[in-house]
Amino acid sequence: MNLGISATEFVSQAKEGALSVEEFVAKTLDRIKKIDEKIHAFITVDSQNALDKAKAIDKKIKSKEKTGICFGMPISLKDNICTAGLKTTCASKMLENFVAPYDATVTSRLKSEDAIILGKVNLDEFAMGSTTEFSYFGPTKNPWNPEYVPGGSSGGSGASVAALECLASLGSDTGGSVRSPASFCSVVGLKPTYGLISRYGLVSYANSIEQIGPVAKTVEDVAFLLNIISGHDVHDNTTVNHGHVDYVKDIKAGVSGKKIGIISQMIGDGIDKEVASATTSAISKLQDLGAECIPVSLDAVNHSVAAYYTIASAEASSNLSRYDNLRYGFDFSTEGYEFKAFISKARSNFGPEVTRRMLLGAFVLSAGYYGKYYLKAQKVRTMIKAQLDEAFKKVDYLISPTMPILPFKVGEKIDDPLKLYLTDINTVTANLSGIPAISVPFSMSSSGLPIGIQLFANSFQEKELLQAAHALQETSKLPEMSL
Numbered sequence: 001m002n003l004g005i006s007a008t009e010f011v012s013q014a015k016e017g018a019l020s021v022e023e024f025v026a027k028t029l030d031r032i033k034k035i036d037e038k039i040h041a042f043i044t045v046d047s048q049n050a051l052d053k054a055k056a057i058d059k060k061i062k063s064k065e066k067t068g069i070c071f072g073m074p075i076s077l078k079d080n081i082c083t084a085g086l087k088t089t090c091a092s093k094m095l096e097n098f099v100a101p102y103d104a105t106v107t108s109r110l111k112s113e114d115a116i117i118l119g120k121v122n123l124d125e126f127a128m129g130s131t132t133e134f135s136y137f138g139p140t141k142n143p144w145n146p147e148y149v150p151g152g153s154s155g156g157s158g159a160s161v162a163a164l165e166c167l168a169s170l171g172s173d174t175g176g177s178v179r180s181p182a183s184f185c186s187v188v189g190l191k192p193t194y195g196l197i198s199r200y201g202l203v204s205y206a207n208s209i210e211q212i213g214p215v216a217k218t219v220e221d222v223a224f225l226l227n228i229i230s231g232h233d234v235h236d237n238t239t240v241n242h243g244h245v246d247y248v249k250d251i252k253a254g255v256s257g258k259k260i261g262i263i264s265q266m267i268g269d270g271i272d273k274e275v276a277s278a279t280t281s282a283i284s285k286l287q288d289l290g291a292e293c294i295p296v297s298l299d300a301v302n303h304s305v306a307a308y309y310t311i312a313s314a315e316a317s318s319n320l321s322r323y324d325n326l327r328y329g330f331d332f333s334t335e336g337y338e339f340k341a342f343i344s345k346a347r348s349n350f351g352p353e354v355t356r357r358m359l360l361g362a363f364v365l366s367a368g369y370y371g372k373y374y375l376k377a378q379k380v381r382t383m384i385k386a387q388l389d390e391a392f393k394k395v396d397y398l399i400s401p402t403m404p405i406l407p408f409k410v411g412e413k414i415d416d417p418l419k420l421y422l423t424d425i426n427t428v429t430a431n432l433s434g435i436p437a438i439s440v441p442f443s444m445s446s447s448g449l450p451i452g453i454q455l456f457a458n459s460f461q462e463k464e465l466l467q468a469a470h471a472l473q474e475t476s477k478l479p480e481m482s483l
């Protein structure tokens with residue numbers, strides 16, 4: 001049995017009865033047992049429940065009972081997506097033992113289509129980070145070379161899919177957290193349009209810019225998952241009723257006759273040489289397929305990282321005020337403490353990056369600094385959106401490398417927050433503006449590390465975006481995971 005098959009292949013084999021779901025799940029769980037100590041993608045593995053579900057689904061398939069369209073596909077969920085009865089830790093000491101009383105909308109939609117949730121995967125604490133090193137439970141490693149970071153903050157999602165520990169995963173993307181690990185781990189990751197997917201049951205970090213997004217081996221798999229998890233939700237008023245779209249249908253439409261804008265600000269200074277040459281080669285492959293590629297300048301992008309960290313931290317400082325050991329936390333004893341000491345003791349349990357963000361966020365929102373920082377950042381956000389609106393009058397898609405540099409060594413940048421923040425330079429634009437963006441694995445560096453290419457489309461153009469991503473995916477042959 002080959003654990004390297006795509007989710008779509010798994011579904012078609014399981015549907016035909018050509019594969020035992022129980023055997024596939026058992027083999028996947030064995031693999032997790034064997035290799036996850038090297039990768040540390042998982043925080044919680046729900047083995048028994050997964051096996052029981054697999055058995056039940058096999059039975060349904062055999063007896064030709066109606067089965068959900070996932071047919072027992074084993075998946076992982078980032079550990080900031082709520083699962084009733086299974087811990088949701090956000091990789092924080094604060095929520096070390098937290099069990100949500102309800103399922104996130106994405107969780108219940110996947111369950112009702114007979115996906116099997118194998119477990120919950122690692123992230124930077126509360127999704128704040130770009131490497132998955134800021135997890136209370138320790139870092140996740142890159143399956144292509146465990147000395148290197150897997151990207152972040154959904155590093156567990158990227159690594160678990162790349163290491164064949166599941167067929168697909170859901171992450172969350174506030175500033176690049178689905179696309180960064182997709183790029184560093186050589187898998188596909190989509191940040192959908194703001195409002196396409198319900199955030200009900202996603203633990204909030206910066207809720208005006210974040211979306212849940214699928215991570216999988218292929219673009220078809222991502223489209224398949226999007227069909228299940230997208231759409232209006234009465235529990236989340238920011239979801240848009242966009243009508244029914246089948247993202248899988250016509251995915252092979254290609255890019256012939258399409259116009260693609262190359263974002264000048266994302267391929268210039270500070271970009272790794274091998275990443276730059278991979279991008280040039282991706283562009284020429286798309287041209288070979290009949291697309292016209294032209295340079296596009298978005299100068300507001302020069303301020304995007306500063307604006308992103310101002311807005312995201314401001315929202316984080318407000319969202320995370322609920323972790324006070326009164327409403328949420330882990331130590332509810334109040335004896336012997338007056339209020340301030342109690343709160344400050346509670347909040348000293350956050351890790352250094354979360355603390356930094358909350359302080360920064362409280363600062364940029366405070367009287368006297370609000371206009372100077374927060375308001376200015378919001379103006380940059382408006383400028384970015386306006387420049388993108390102009391660009392999309394001329395082109396169908398935009399292209400850039402997903403990450404400006406190759407995966408780097410675990411620990412290499414951990415003491416330099418600014419260097420880490422700058423790795424988000426190409427991803428935050430999609431979040432600040434709400435548009436969709438996808439990372440497609442494209443090539444490997446001379447040292448064997450993955451390079452991903454990012455494509456953007458206008459809001460709610462996921463169908464077209466996935467078609468272009470599919471075309472790009474078909475141009476490259478990448479090595480198989482050998483771990």
Ligand code: GLN
Nearest residue numbers: 127128129174175176177
């Ligand atoms: N790296 C960014 C940050 O640290 C993005 C995180 C995310 O998308 N959740 O905030």
